[in-house]
Amino acid sequence: MMKIGIIGCGYIGSVIAENFKDEVLACYDRNMKNMEKISKIVNRDINCSFEKIIKMDLDLIVESASVEAVRDLVPKVLENGKNVLIMSVGALADSQLLSKLKKLASGNNCKIYIPHGAIGGLDAVKTASSLGITKIVLTTRKNPEVLGIKIIKEKIVFEGHASEAVKKFPKNINVSAALSLAADKEAYVRIIADPSVDTNIHEIYVEGSFGKMNLIFNNLPSENKRTSILAAFSAVNLIKSLKSEILIY
Numbered sequence: 001m002m003k004i005g006i007i008g009c010g011y012i013g014s015v016i017a018e019n020f021k022d023e024v025l026a027c028y029d030r031n032m033k034n035m036e037k038i039s040k041i042v043n044r045d046i047n048c049s050f051e052k053i054i055k056m057d058l059d060l061i062v063e064s065a066s067v068e069a070v071r072d073l074v075p076k077v078l079e080n081g082k083n084v085l086i087m088s089v090g091a092l093a094d095s096q097l098l099s100k101l102k103k104l105a106s107g108n109n110c111k112i113y114i115p116h117g118a119i120g121g122l123d124a125v126k127t128a129s130s131l132g133i134t135k136i137v138l139t140t141r142k143n144p145e146v147l148g149i150k151i152i153k154e155k156i157v158f159e160g161h162a163s164e165a166v167k168k169f170p171k172n173i174n175v176s177a178a179l180s181l182a183a184d185k186e187a188y189v190r191i192i193a194d195p196s197v198d199t200n201i202h203e204i205y206v207e208g209s210f211g212k213m214n215l216i217f218n219n220l221p222s223e224n225k226r227t228s229i230l231a232a233f234s235a236v237n238l239i240k241s242l243k244s245e246i247l248i249y
């Protein structure tokens, strides 16, 4: 049995609680109502302050909150020797924060786990990266409402590197940071607001000394339209892998 804590009790936090009812021992959110939802799911009062959760005897803390929580809270999680699973991976497009968290993890003998999130194929991208990647492009297509934009005709609303994309759309383009981390090279990102779609579509193109790779994900959104169901369950799958005898990479 794994002892799990959750920081961020929204959609993804609820999915973790549903899937690991006995193993989720603590949760923290700045929104009391959301924290109470998780306690209801697991049928126990597991609401915590942030100060308490980082001191508890836990094997893993799941961050399912925000880019800001990764910046402000995750360093303290690692300082307290806790392994952390990061959902708001867009935060790691900030290279200074990334190296700070890596240093804290190694200094405190803990690990940072990044699930594949709303895309997949990161295993193959990682292997391609060790062979040499020359081009990596992510094209994301979402409904304008999900992006927080009001337009009636399809439009490219962003073109540039992943680190800039996550600054402009911190709640929508975590995938660009996960892809860049796997590739060890910043992905070039294009975001298209398209009123005709109601799914979250990510197309990845990678070119290098291995050959070429095309990956397309057409994801159904969850009750939180910005978050794909696949992304929440990537965290569930990662936790299951941590407990499994067989690891598939």
Ligand SMILES: NC(=O)c1ccc[n+]([C@@H]2O[C@H](COP(=O)([O-])OP(=O)(O)OC[C@H]3O[C@@H](n4cnc5c(N)ncnc54)[C@H](O)[C@@H]3O)[C@@H](O)[C@H]2O)c1
Pocket (backbone or CB within 6 Å): 007, 008, 009, 010, 011, 012, 013, 028, 029, 030, 031, 034, 064, 065, 066, 067, 068, 069, 087, 088, 089, 116, 117, 118, 119, 170, 171, 172, 174, 175, 178, 224, 226, 227, 228, 231, 232
């Ligand atoms: N890696 C991926 O592919 C991927 C895909 C989808 C979502 N995400 C990210 O995962 C995170 C959670 O997604 P969700 O759909 O569950 O969001 P959500 O909005 O449903 O829930 C987020 C919860 O975190 C809480 N929160 C946010 N910042 C906080 C802070 N600083 N301190 C305490 N509580 C805080 C909010 O009150 C809310 O209850 C988001 O950052 C989202 O961008 C990543």
